[in-house]
Amino acid sequence: YTQDPKLKMRWISYVTKASFTDKSWDRPLADALKGFHNGCFAGFWNGDPKWKLTGTDKKFNALLKVMKGLHPVSGKPVVWKKPTIPWVLLL
Structure with missing residues (x-):
């Protein structure tokens, strides 16, 4: 990523x-x-x-939270169970 x-x-x-x-x-x-x-x-x-994501578009607010390491609904820190793999490597 x-x-x-x-x-x-x-x-x-x-x-x-x-x-x-x-x-x-x-x-x-x-x-x-x-x-x-x-x-x-x-x-x-x-x-x-x-351009960049500013947080003014409701569609991207969840993504901005995830980018900061927060759960998009609860706002709590995300704890990853395993290493993340970029989606492009899964194709």
Whole structure:
């Protein structure tokens, strides 16, 4: 997990790229992606972030609490039973 926007975009682009070494894993998906080239260019990520979560949006208030290590409903400190694994590694 990272807060760095540049690193987030790097991880997302890596996770979403098609990199099959054995087509038998998922033949229909491999056939659909054959010849696909992601030609999207999102610019450079050298500047400061243009936005951030401020806590004014109700949808994100729970996430902000979790980022601080607090339970989103009770507000008590979260005690993790096992190490957290970034969701991108579970795909």
